[in-house]
Amino acid sequence: MKPSKLYSNKPDIFVPIEFTPELNVVLAEIRLPENRNRDTHNLGKTTLGRLLDFCFLAGRDSKFFLFKHLDRFRNFVFFLEIELAQGSYVTVRRGVEEASKIAFKKHAARHRDYTSLPDREWDHVDLPFDRAKELLDSLLDWRSLKPWHYRKGLGYFLRSQSDFGDVFQLGKFANKHADWKPFLAHILGFNAAIIASHYEKAEALEDKQSKVATVRQEMGGDFEDASKIDGILQLKRQEVDKKQQLLDAFDFRAQDKADTKQVVDQIDERIATLNAQRYSLMQNRKKVIASLEEDQILFDPEDARAMFEEAGVLFSGQVKKDFEQLIAFNKAxxxxxYGYLVEERSEIEAELKTINSELNALGKRRSEMLSFLSATDSFAKYKRLSGELVTLRADIETLERQREFIHRLQQLRTEIRTLSEEKIHLQSEIEADVEARSADKDSLFSSIRLYFNEIVEEVIGRKALLSVGVNQQGHLEFGAELLDEAGNATSADRGHTYKKLLCIAFDLAVLRAHLEDQFPRFAYHDGVFESLDDRKKENLLAVIRRYTALGIQSIITLIDSDMPKISTTDPLFTSDEIILLLHDEGESGRLFKMRSW
Structure with a gap:
């Protein structure tokens, strides 16, 4: 359950790396002064973690360096030796060019070299990728992760730089919370089954609600009452039966009688009513038009003044002014x-247009019926009735389809009510489970929470709180915070330095809490000391050493400038602990002894 050795078929370019069961240090020395202030040095300390992930059968990604630079790495084949729980080992072989074909070899001794081992001596050769992952899952036997696959939680123990932004949500967990929160809850000791079920119910509920909207759109009407549609269908079917009986008997007397009654009782009566309305409206329009023509002021004061002057009569300015004011008043x-009359005329004309249109339609309908009644050709009547029957049946088909939609709509609403009730019930169970396990001092979550605080407090002298709550939607919310002296949460954990420390503390706390389980026993942390001051680096190193003594393998990477400046003359790391020494003096100092890419 720990990486034991990583090597390739090209040892002159990629030197074999042998891991120890405890502390493993990948140290990068910056020897050239011009590289001291650079943020990245491309020596390979971060690449090592990616390579381990590749050998743990990560999926193919075109952005991954091996595939992005396929021209350089096409002929590479990598081998990862893993120590299993029983003290035996398994070596995984995976090439770059044929990355989906995997080979496995179980063995008893460690640090073997199988680069030249013929295929016939491997236990499994060229296994398809998915089958290979299933086999490795069974060999690792991390049964405490079940029912999840071994790769689900691997990111917590192979932390890349992109995974230090959030304690709980790894970079590969950028998708829906339902894909990772139940798993995280599981390794923290909560009932993940009800959490996963709650997400399933929420997703099913959302799907049903989406289907309701689709059905309403397809229904294309306002009918949502099945009883109303049933009533309309019953009337339509009755009418179909009557017309069908007439057609079958080839006897149109009953239809003639019904049409005659409809012409006399309905159409003629309606035509008479509309004609009366039209006559009244036309009279009103005539009056309005006459009023519009009469409302004109023909008196002009200037013409009056000229006329008075010709007659020798004085038309004073005051008289003219009074007339102008009177005209202005009347004009207003x-x-x-005039405006009211114009508006009334428009309304009358619009109503006349509507009446004329209806009269035309009624006249046409009346003509058709009278034509039917006067027709002596029974086949013409048969043809007309057949057409009406087709229309009726089309209406019935439309109504039946609408009824199916309404029935489906009612089913969906019933299912939505059931899902909502089940979701509420599951939320109550989740809240009870979180409360119970959080309050239980002997629970797995309580142990992880105590270990987490212990690590942080030992490194920076501040208490840290690991918390799990349930939001209004019934989903879990995970929190990792630093506390001040009064026990209140602070914003210090939002900085990159302390965020990384919280990630490391969380990973180690989870590993320690699962020491008695079939669980991973290693943690890879890239740039472990970055941004910490010297005293905190020493404290963190002491914590890591203590955890390795418990049986947790630690693989850390750092550059020499991040090493704490200790007062003693003893080296910070022993030669056995430094498994890989990188430097910037040429290609020989890189992880891959080649020019950088």
Whole structure:
């Protein structure tokens, strides 16, 4: 359950790396002064973690360096030796060019070299990718992760730089929360089954609600009452039966009688009513038009003045002014009245247009019926009745389809009510489970929470709180916070430095809490000391050493400038602990002894 050795078929380019069961240090020395202030050095300390992930059968990604630079790595084949729980080992062989064909070899001794081992001596050769993952899952036997696959939680123990942004949500967990929160709850000791069920119910509920919207759109009407549609269908079917009986008997007397009654009782009566309305409206329109023509002021004061001068009569300015004011007053009244008359005329004409249209339609219908009644050709009547029957049946088919939609709509609403009730019940179970396990001092979550705080407090002298709550939607919310002296949460954990520390503390706490289980026993942390001051680096290293003594393998990477400056003359790491020494003096100092890409 720990990486034991990583090597390739090209040892002159990729030197074999042998891991120890405890502390493993990948140290990068920056020897050239011009590289001291650079953020990245491309030596390979971060690449090592990606390579381990590749050998743990990560999926193919075109952005992954091996495939992105296929021209350089096409002929590479990598071998990862893994120590299993029983003390035996398994070596995984995976090439770059044929990355989906995997080979396995179980063996008893460690640090073997199988680069030249013929295929016939491997236990499994060229297994398809998915089958290979299933086999490795069974060999690792991390049964405490079940029912999840071994790769589900691997990111917590192979932390890349992109995984230090959030304690709980790894970079590969960028998709829906339902894909990772139940798993995280499981390794923290909560009932993941009800959490996964709650997500399933929520997803099913959302799907049903989406289907309701689709059905309503397809229904294309306002009918949502099945009883109303049933009533309309019953009337339509009765009418179909009557017309069908007439056609079958080839006897149109009953139809003639019904049509005659409809012409006399309905159509003629309606035509008479509309004609009366039309006559009244036309009379009103005539009056309005006459009023519009009369409302004109023909008196002009200037013409009056000229006429008075010719007659020798004085038309003083005051008299002219009074006439102008009177005209203006009357003009204002006339304009307002004119507006009302114009509006009334428009309304009358619109109503006349509607009446004329209806009269035309009724006249046409009346003509057709009278034509039917006067027709002596029974086949013409048969043809007309057949057409009406087709229309009726089309209406019935449309109504039946609408009824099916309404029935489906009612089913969906019943299912939505059931799912909502089940979701509420599951939410109650989740809340009870979280409360119970959080309060139980002997629970797995309580142990992880105590270990987490212990690590952080030992490194930076501050308490840290690991918490799990349930939001209004019934989903879990995970929290990892630093506390001040009063026990209140602070914003210090939001910085990159302390966020990374919280990630490391969480990973180690989870590993320690699962020491008695079939669970991973290693953690890879890239750039472990970055941004910490020297004293905190020493404290963190002491914690890591203590955890390796418990049986947890730790693989850490750092550059020499991040090493704490200790007062003693003893080296910070022993030669056995430094499994890989990188430097910037040429290709020989890189993980891959080749030019950088």
């Amino acid at each position: 009244i006339t304009e307002e009245r």
